[in-house]
Amino acid sequence: MAAGSSVEPFWMLYGIHQTPEVSAIFESYRIGNVRAGDTKHLTSDMSDPYANEPKRHFALVPASAKPFNAELPPDVLIQNFITPNELFYVRNHLPVPEIDPKTYELEIEIDGKEETMTFTLDELKKMPKRTITVTIMCAGNRRSDMVKYKPVRGLNWGAAAIGTATWTGVPLRDILLQAGIDEDEEKYKHIQFEGIDADVTAKNYGASIPIWKALDKRGDVILAYEMNGVPIPRDHGFPIRVIVPGVVGARNVKWLGKIVVSEEESDSHWQQNDYKGFSPSVDWDTVDFTKSPAIQELPVISAICKPAQGSQVAVKDGKINVKGYAWSGGGQKIVRVDVTVDGGKTWHVANFDHQDTVSPPRHWAWTLWSIDIPVSDDATSVEIWSKAVDSSYNTQPESVENIWNLRGVLSNAYHRIRVGLKRE
Ligand code: MTE
Secondary structure, eight states: OBTTBOSHHHHHHTGGGOSHHHHHHHHTTOOOOOOTTTTTTOOOOOOOTTTTOOOOOTTSEEEETTTTEEEOOHHHHTTOSSOOGGGSOEEOSSOOOOOOTTTOEEEEEETTOSOOEEEEHHHHHHSOOEEEEEEEEOTTTTHHHHHHHSOOSSOOOOSOSEEEEEEEEEEHHHHHHHTTOOTTOOSOOEEEEEEEEEOTTOOEEEEEEEHHHHHOGGGOOEEEEEETTEEOOGGGTTTOEEEOTTBOGGGSOSSEEEEEEESSOOOSHHHHSSSBOOOTTOOTTTOOGGGSOBOOBOOOEEEEEESOTTOEEEEBTTEEEEEEEEEOSTTOOEEEEEEESSTTSSOEEOEEEEOOOOOTTSOOSOEEEEEEEEOOTTOSEEEEEEEEEETTOOBOOSOSGGGOOTTOOOOOSOEEEEEEEEEO
């Protein structure tokens, strides 16, 4: 039993725990075995909550199957400035809800007021719309680099829990004003978002953002119904998802069912007890989630996507070709990417292959970069490091050791990979 009732629904929902490590823990609690035949009368609901998940592209490499979480191989990720929908990383905490667009309604509630307002999908689509190019990144992107230093709790994401799309929808500001929010009113501090996806206790996914971001005309927060020119695919929030540019993926709530204008942050697990940073010295015995703010704008990051860690790279005219991405939260633009193959003695500035033209602090998309970098004649292998600098001149920390945290979030230290060198 769990929480006073059958454990099966939890077990089926959080399939992520069905691992040999967890079975080993259970084994130590075994009190006996049920006799064959004694379970026949049990009628517990063992139906799979993931039975109606959407079809996924074979190129997505799963970090977990149930719930579905997956990313691309990094070299495929940087083939496109705009990530094709079917190749966009997926980060789901729960089963993908099935939503009928004909009966879909978005509810807007203002704390303390009894009346709520609702919008159908058609009503939302009739309002003035905006299209913006926005990169979304999971707070756990590049967690696998942190794990190399010390274990953390979380999905073992590589460097591809990130993607860029053009999103079309209604400015959230317009909806809030229509719902009767007075922008000079100081009482309300947060906009809470509730997803339609729910756990077995009927608790929905939820998150919140500060109200200034939602009301600021230049904040560009939209309730999106299109991703790259087509209705948002089920995995990415069909029919409505909030896009909060420059802010961690967790606040970009998919399958949006309800918005609450409030004095308080969302009380959801994902706002209060997850997606927060801590000192490297804090462990699971000492952690106090009330002491750290919820992550909103993400710090600057870069990643080397090609060549791959451990591969053999051809040296041409004394140089190797290196490619990757860089991005910064809060609408900052990448102004430089530095790359070294000699432990930082010499830094080479990478070329930008693709960068959006929008000025900071409304620069929401990543930058793709590449460089032909010289390697010494006698080297048989090199370690490549990258670091990006954003338009606030913030740059990446040098070592993962000093930013390690127990959840493995905000893993934005210099990216380092080792490759062998092949000479013709
Ligand atoms: N919204 C809902 N309703 N449920 C979720 O599980 N996951 C969040 C966010 N919005 C999530 C959600 C997280 S942690 C991330 S990183 C992004 O969605 C991932 O978006 P994507 O799957 O479209 O890439």
